[in-house]
Amino acid sequence: MLTALRCVIARDLLLALRRRSDVLTALLFFVIVVSLFPLGLGNEPNLLRTIAPGVIWVAALLSSMLSLSRMFSEDHADGTLEQMLLSSSPLGMIVVGKVVAHWLVAGLPLVLISPVLALQFDLHQSLLWVLTLSLLIGTPVLSLIGAIGAALTLGLRGGGILLSLLVLPLYVPVLIIGAGTIDIASAGLSAQGHFMVLSAFLVVAAVFAPLAIAAALRISAE
Amino acid sequence: MSAGTTATGPNRKRTQINWFKYSSPQTFFPLAAKLAPWFGAAAALLCLAGLYISFFVAPTDAQQGDAYRIIFIHVPAAWMSMFLYVVMAFWAGAGLVFNTRLSGMMASAIAPSGALMTFIALWTGALWGKPTWGTWWVWDARLTSELILLFLYFGFMALQAAIDDPRRADKAGAVLALTGVVNIPIIYFSVQWWNTLHQGSSVSMKSAPTMAATMFAGMIVMALGFWMYSIAVTLLRVRCIILERERRSDWVAQYARTLK
Numbered sequence: 001m002l003t004a005l006r007c008v009i010a011r012d013l014l015l016a017l018r019r020r021s022d023v024l025t026a027l028l029f030f031v032i033v034v035s036l037f038p039l040g041l042g043n044e045p046n047l048l049r050t051i052a053p054g055v056i057w058v059a060a061l062l063s064s065m066l067s068l069s070r071m072f073s074e075d076h077a078d079g080t081l082e083q084m085l086l087s088s089s090p091l092g093m094i095v096v097g098k099v100v101a102h103w104l105v106a107g108l109p110l111v112l113i114s115p116v117l118a119l120q121f122d123l124h125q126s127l128l129w130v131l132t133l134s135l136l137i138g139t140p141v142l143s144l145i146g147a148i149g150a151a152l153t154l155g156l157r158g159g160g161i162l163l164s165l166l167v168l169p170l171y172v173p174v175l176i177i178g179a180g181t182i183d184i185a186s187a188g189l190s191a192q193g194h195f196m197v198l199s200a201f202l203v204v205a206a207v208f209a210p211l212a213i214a215a216a217l218r219i220s221a222e
Numbered sequence: 223m224s225a226g227t228t229a230t231g232p233n234r235k236r237t238q239i240n241w242f243k244y245s246s247p248q249t250f251f252p253l254a255a256k257l258a259p260w261f262g263a264a265a266a267l268l269c270l271a272g273l274y275i276s277f278f279v280a281p282t283d284a285q286q287g288d289a290y291r292i293i294f295i296h297v298p299a300a301w302m303s304m305f306l307y308v309v310m311a312f313w314a315g316a317g318l319v320f321n322t323r324l325s326g327m328m329a330s331a332i333a334p335s336g337a338l339m340t341f342i343a344l345w346t347g348a349l350w351g352k353p354t355w356g357t358w359w360v361w362d363a364r365l366t367s368e369l370i371l372l373f374l375y376f377g378f379m380a381l382q383a384a385i386d387d388p389r390r391a392d393k394a395g396a397v398l399a400l401t402g403v404v405n406i407p408i409i410y411f412s413v414q415w416w417n418t419l420h421q422g423s424s425v426s427m428k429s430a431p432t433m434a435a436t437m438f439a440g441m442i443v444m445a446l447g448f449w450m451y452s453i454a455v456t457l458l459r460v461r462c463i464i465l466e467r468e469r470r471s472d473w474v475a476q477y478a479r480t481l482k
Contacts (some may be wrong), residue, residue, distance in 0.1 A: 145401075148397070148398075148401055152381060152394045152397060152398060153381070153384070156384045156385060157384065158384060159384075162380055162381060162384050165373070165376065165377050165380050166377045166380075166381060166398060168373070169370045169373035169374050169377060169402075169405075170374075170401065170402065172366070172370050173405075173408065176366075212397055212400070212401055215318075215397050216394065216397045219390055219393040219394050219397065220390070220394070222390060
């Protein structure tokens with residue numbers, strides 16, 4: 001079972017490595033969207049400091065959503081997905097592998113670059129680790145929820161727009177708590193409660209999302 | 223069913239109804255036609271009575287003046303918006319588990335009513351917020367989660383519309399509806415969990431409502447009216463869906479002939 005998990009992750013990472021431009025595009029999108037806000041809203045430092053958590057979180061959310069539609073579509077097109085459905089390893093485990101790979105490719109780079117972007121917004125240094133940690137816990141949730149939408153819209157016309165309509169409402173709680181973490185910490189209060197709620201989201205999503213993704217894949221591939 | 227063999231007399235036999243009979247679209251179609259007018263009439267009567275109580279019987283609120291009267295529309299619509307989502311998710315889930323055709327049809331028939339109720343709740347909430355809070359909209363937990371609920375309904379309908387095969391549409395919609403059910407407790411308890419602008423619930427199961435009895439009666443009657451309306455409209459809508467999906471079957475062809 002764990003072999004299947006490792007194989008799927010290794011395969012998806014290898015595929016991503018062979019096509020580095022895809023990974024870089026999502027990362028560049030994140031950086032550009034975040035940089036647009038100071039240009040559009042003016043460079044008043046107090047304003048930028050206030051909006052930084054929200055802007056970075058929204059940009060991370062959009063950027064990780066952009067790469068969702070590719071999560072299963074290529075496997076669906078070349079028949080790999082059918083082999084995965086037929087495989088003797090549990091589909092839930094394979095799906096977890098796909099999600100982990102998606103997060104490593106589309107989520108982790110955003111987490112790593114976010115402190116640099118936060119510095120551009122003059123976010124206080126003590127808040128940098130809060131932001132990074134909140135993204136570190138939050139982005140896997142985005143990948144897990146997003147995978148449900150990706151599996152449901154597999155092979156549909158207008159899948160990309162539809163995917164955002166399905167997934168964005170479900171992202172909202174993660175966004176509120178995630179961005180709220182930094183707001184709370186910047187007010188000088190303990191962000192522990194927010195981190196716990198965010199971690200609870202991760203645990204619940206990690207348990208239930210693979211079941212929903214697997215069910216959705218079976219429906220889509222019927 | 224074994225009703226025929228276990229029944230002791232002819233009377234007993236007549237009163238037993240085999241409910242599973244109506245799980246087939248063909249048998250449910252005429253039943254829905256028979257039931258819909260009754261629910262429609264009940265909805266009209268209850269709404270008229272509820273509006274009469276809310277406008278002429280219920281007293282003016284000491285703090286909010288007459289502006290509070292919009293809660294007679296707002297609260298029932300908000301209740302129904304959440305309740306209909308749960309009912310929709312229930313039917314969708316039943317369709318997914320038992321693989322029954324009618325369940326999926328019921329789920330897609332409920333969705334537009336649910337979206338309408340959510341929209342009414344948001345709209346009347348804005349109309350009430352302007353005189354009471356001085357603003358049309360606040361990004362408060364309950365308002366935001368109700369807005370998400372509206373998006374969930376839209377997402378459900380958009381997903382079903384994008385899939386040509388109705389069986390796949392039912393199943394995919396079911397997975398989405400069951401995923402979105404997480405939002406319902408968040409909306410319901412948001413006022414308790416987050417101390418925000420939206421006032422706490424004035425009605426609860428455990429204690430007496432913190433409002434005049436006539437106000438409470440008006441709200442309950444209106445809620446029942448909205449409920450009956452939702453059932454009536456859902457039955458009519460499910461009839462259309464049944465006809466559309468079963469259009470190639472013999473009984474629909476026969477039914478079409480009787481209409482001419």
